[in-house]
Amino acid sequence: MAETHSLQDLQQPAVSSKVFVQRDYSSGTICRFQTKFPSELESRLDKQQFEETIQALNNLYAEAEKLGGKSYLEGCLACLTAYTIFLCMETHYEKVLKKIARYIKDQNEKIYAPRGLLLTDPIERGLRVVEVTIFEDRSIGSGR
Amino acid sequence: MPGFSGGGVGGGVGGPASAPPRPFRPSRYVPVSAATTFLVGSTTLFFCFTCPWLSEYFSSVIPIYNAVIFLFTLANFCMATFMDPGVFPRAEEDEDKEDDFRAPLYKTVEIKGIQVRMKWCSTCRFYRPPRCSHCSVCDNCVEDFDHHCPWVNNCIGRRNYRYFFLFLLSLTTHIIDVFGFGLVYVLHHRQQLDTPHAAVTMAVMCVAGLFFVPVAGLTGFHIVLVARGRTTNEQVTGKFRGGVNPFTNGCLRNISHVLCSSQAPRYMGRWRSQQAVEVQPPFLRPPLTEAQLEAKILDNGIQNDRHSTRSKSSLDQMESQSADAEPPPPPKPELRYPGLPRADTEESSLLTEAPPTPSMYKYRPPFNSPGRNHTALTHPNKMIRGESLDSPSPSILQSSRQPSYRSEPSSLDGATVVGGGVGVRRGGGERGEGPGGPGGTAGGVLGGMSGYSLTGRSYTSYPSSLVLSTGGSRSSSLRSAHTAHNPLTTLQSEGTTDTSYKSLANQTPRNGSLSYDSLLTPSESPEFESAAHELSPQKPRAPFPSATITGQPEVVSPSSPLQGYTSPFLSAQIAQQREGQLLQGSATFSSPHRAYLRAVSPPPSSGPPETQHLLQHNQDFSSSRAPRNPSSSSSSPGARSLEPPVSPPPRGLSLGKSLSYTGEAGPQHKPRPAGGGTVLGGGGVGGGQQAPQSTSRPVLANHTSSKPGGGVKKVTGVGGTTYEISV
Numbered sequence: 001m002a003e004t005h006s007l008q009d010l011q012q013p014a015v016s017s018k019v020f021v022q023r024d025y026s027s028g029t030i031c032r033f034q035t036k037f038p039s040e041l042e043s044r045l046d047k048q049q050f051e052e053t054i055q056a057l058n059n060l061y062a063e064a065e066k067l068g069g070k071s072y073l074e075g076c077l078a079c080l081t082a083y084t085i086f087l088c089m090e091t092h093y094e095k096v097l098k099k100i101a102r103y104i105k106d107q108n109e110k111i112y113a114p115r116g117l118l119l120t121d122p123i124e125r126g127l128r129v130v131e132v133t134i135f136e137d138r139s140i141g142s143g144r
Numbered sequence: 145m146p147g148f149s150g151g152g153v154g155g156g157v158g159g160p161a162s163a164p165p166r167p168f169r170p171s172r173y174v175p176v177s178a179a180t181t182f183l184v185g186s187t188t189l190f191f192c193f194t195c196p197w198l199s200e201y202f203s204s205v206i207p208i209y210n211a212v213i214f215l216f217t218l219a220n221f222c223m224a225t226f227m228d229p230g231v232f233p234r235a236e237e238d239e240d241k242e243d244d245f246r247a248p249l250y251k252t253v254e255i256k257g258i259q260v261r262m263k264w265c266s267t268c269r270f271y272r273p274p275r276c277s278h279c280s281v282c283d284n285c286v287e288d289f290d291h292h293c294p295w296v297n298n299c300i301g302r303r304n305y306r307y308f309f310l311f312l313l314s315l316t317t318h319i320i321d322v323f324g325f326g327l328v329y330v331l332h333h334r335q336q337l338d339t340p341h342a343a344v345t346m347a348v349m350c351v352a353g354l355f356f357v358p359v360a361g362l363t364g365f366h367i368v369l370v371a372r373g374r375t376t377n378e379q380v381t382g383k384f385r386g387g388v389n390p391f392t393n394g395c396l397r398n399i400s401h402v403l404c405s406s407q408a409p410r411y412m413g414r415w416r417s418q419q420a421v422e423v424q425p426p427f428l429r430p431p432l433t434e435a436q437l438e439a440k441i442l443d444n445g446i447q448n449d450r451h452s453t454r455s456k457s458s459l460d461q462m463e464s465q466s467a468d469a470e471p472p473p474p475p476k477p478e479l480r481y482p483g484l485p486r487a488d489t490e491e492s493s494l495l496t497e498a499p500p501t502p503s504m505y506k507y508r509p510p511f512n513s514p515g516r517n518h519t520a521l522t523h524p525n526k527m528i529r530g531e532s533l534d535s536p537s538p539s540i541l542q543s544s545r546q547p548s549y550r551s552e553p554s555s556l557d558g559a560t561v562v563g564g565g566v567g568v569r570r571g572g573g574e575r576g577e578g579p580g581g582p583g584g585t586a587g588g589v590l591g592g593m594s595g596y597s598l599t600g601r602s603y604t605s606y607p608s609s610l611v612l613s614t615g616g617s618r619s620s621s622l623r624s625a626h627t628a629h630n631p632l633t634t635l636q637s638e639g640t641t642d643t644s645y646k647s648l649a650n651q652t653p654r655n656g657s658l659s660y661d662s663l664l665t666p667s668e669s670p671e672f673e674s675a676a677h678e679l680s681p682q683k684p685r686a687p688f689p690s691a692t693i694t695g696q697p698e699v700v701s702p703s704s705p706l707q708g709y710t711s712p713f714l715s716a717q718i719a720q721q722r723e724g725q726l727l728q729g730s731a732t733f734s735s736p737h738r739a740y741l742r743a744v745s746p747p748p749s750s751g752p753p754e755t756q757h758l759l760q761h762n763q764d765f766s767s768s769r770a771p772r773n774p775s776s777s778s779s780s781p782g783a784r785s786l787e788p789p790v791s792p793p794p795r796g797l798s799l800g801k802s803l804s805y806t807g808e809a810g811p812q813h814k815p816r817p818a819g820g821g822t823v824l825g826g827g828g829v830g831g832g833q834q835a836p837q838s839t840s841r842p843v844l845a846n847h848t849s850s851k852p853g854g855g856v857k858k859v860t861g862v863g864g865t866t867y868e869i870s871v
Contacts (some may be wrong), residue, residue, distance in 0.1 A: 013425055018238050025253045025274055028391055029288065046430050064406065071406040082219040092406040101417055108421040116427035126232040126411040128270060137427050
């Protein structure tokens with residue numbers, strides 16, 4: 001299929017900068033990220049949108065780390081099977097991590113990519129930061 | 145239409161983040177091999193020689209029970225040995241783009257009201273999260289680092305602590321069982337002790353008995369640790385001695401967290417998801433507000449304040465979530481341009497102190513110098529790793545933001561108090577003790593533990609949040625009072641040096657670890673520094689009545705919950721309240737203190753020199769009190785002067801900076817942390833009679849002075865303007 005593309009279309013948008021959303025340690029070492037809106041994103045994204053995303057992530061991580069009956073039973077079962085159960089079963093935390101990965105992908109597709117941003121799953125950084133990549137906006141009149 | 149795939153940014157499908165290959169060191173495997181040999185060998189012998197008779201004589205439940213316990217022990221041993229303890233992958237390049245020469249070595253974060261310091265790891269290129277430590281044996285940062293156990297040849301961290309703990313419990317049980325049943329066998333075969341079975345049983349009993357003492361000791365030690373919610377690292381370095389552990393949630397919750405929480409995920413060796421999200425312009429943009437447009441126009445690209453701006457933004461970031469209920473601080477000059485672009489990197493948002501610039505060095509409090517020299521002489525290698533505790537302090541003054549005192553004073557406090565403690569600790573040869581692993585020197589654990597207690601490490605610990613919140617200034621003044629007696633040279637041993645930067649840390653990577661072996665050798669300073677004091681915070685100085693003038697803002701704490709810091713507005717209220725209280729309680733003032741209050745009003749022109757002069761006497765605030773009183777100018781007690789720089793004693797008293805710092809809002813100005821802090825304390829204190837104010841200190845907002853008749857209050861605001869408020 002013959003299609004003509006301008007050179008600009010074919011070029012990938014360059015990464016302008018990266019913003020790192022740090023962990024919020026005010027409640028201890030539980031996994032929480034700061035919901036404060038970084039100033040670099042002010043021109044790209046609504047504050048509320050960002051806070052919602054981070055809050056949702058925080059809730060998911062809280063669910064992963066919850067000390068509940070489920071995690072206790074999982075531990076007991078693991079003990080009884082001399083931990084061989086880990087070879088076949090996925091732990092609760094891992095299940096929630098998958099959920100988080102899906103959520104981030106969903107947010108990227110719906111909200112962030114259209115705005116030239118990209119969220120990186122914090123698990124890739126050891127749950128230390130949420131990395132937001134800001135792409136250079138080459139559209140006319142972007143002013144930034 | 146081809147679009148940019150996000151996967152490219154993420155590096156595509158990646159394998160695990162790899163650490164550089166390490167040389168093979170067979171000596172590392174000796175202890176674990178010995179432990180395995182003893183465990184498996186002895187138990188096999190037990191099963192072969194002792195158990196047949198036992199199952200015949202008593203029942204076959206005994207060998208089955210022993211087998212179950214042994215398998216449990218072995219499973220936990222294997223998990224503790226082979227499981228990733230929670231290693232952090234190395235940070236990528238783009239996380240650390242900022243200028244290393246400007247980044248402090250430590251960042252402070254507040255956890256449940258307690259200041260915790262995070263240290264820059266030069267190997268892993270990030271600021272270590274709380275409770276994380278870098279193991280030099282494994283050359284990795286480990287989350288919730290407990291220790292490096294040579295007997296399993298692995299770090300014990302967040303992911304495998306549970307298995308290690310259960311291993312200890314089960315091993316203790318197993319040793320007891322083997323020894324007990326062996327004893328039963330021997331007692332029944334007293335006449336046949338020359339048979340090989342009996343001989344082997346006795347040999348196994350000897351091995352069991354030998355290992356029982358250290359293993360049981362270590363087990364007991366870890367039971368206590370689990371109950372208290374501490375790691376071995378924290379216990380042995382005495383981080384929480386006399387203070388409050390911010391990581392504990394109560395005994396029951398601590399235990400359930402160790403035993404019942406879901407298995408933590410590993411960070412290494414994860415497959416990176418290929419992000420198939422296309423990012424392609426044109427991009428949506430939110431509409432700009434009027435303010436933003438105006439800010440863009442005003443923005444002239446101020447660059448030289450970039451770092452301090454960044455730190456402030458990060459401070460706001462840290463504070464905004466916890467300080468929503470507090471009145472907003474006065475607008476800070478550097479934040480007049482919200483549209484100012486700030487190059488953000490990972491650490492910048494963590495910065496709670498502005499990294500010092502060369503121009504700030506001259507603002508450093510003079511008391512740093514002796515300490516620094518002392519440090520240089522005695523602990524040259526520590527200097528590099530020294531915290532930049534005091535170096536950012538001038539910048540804090542410059543930034544003069546409300547939350548700044550939170551991190552800064554605590555770190556300064558840490559410097560002051562820790563210095564004393566650290567000096568002692570380091571001088572005493574740290575890590576000279578420490579629990580040995582199982583099977584270590586006989587009684588090594590107990591010896592280690594007793595050694596630990598005997599060393600008398602006067603290390604700082606986390607003060608109670610209560611102290612910080614309600615009586616923080618009190619404690620700070622207590623701290624300052626006490627630290628005044630410490631040789632101040634040691635106060636700065638943690639390094640108020642210019643060298644305490646990431647850049648230098650990166651050049652000379654020092655990886656601290658806390659393996660039981662490395663406990664014998666000095667290792668790097670622990671990451672934690674805390675605004676701690678060794679005093680009991682519950683005992684304010686007795687002689688002072690409630691309406692004290694000693695610069696202890698606790699007087700007003702009931703009326704104004706300080707919660708660790710005050711805003712400039714609160715400080716105005718404090719000053720007003722103090723004035724009221726002082727007026728009421730003026731009769732209770734002791735004469736020396738009254739003399740203080742008189743000595744308040746040198747003319748404004750002498751303000752700055754007085755400031756410097758006072759700063760130099762910061763250390764001897766208590767001693768400077770006396771000489772100052774008689775020599776001070778004789779303003780009447782009732783005189784209310786606007787200008788005088790703070791009377792030194794109150795300033796010195798609130799040397800503990802945290803609360804006296806309130807509202808260090810203001811532009812670049814000389815006043816030093818202690819000076820500034822004490823001004824407020826002095827202001828509050830002297831508010832009753834005079835309110836020392838300083839026109840040379842525009843940074844100090846809301847110092848009030850009131851006339852004896854209490855008609856008009858004068859408040860110094862930001863920028864040096866003075867307001868009169870009629871009461």
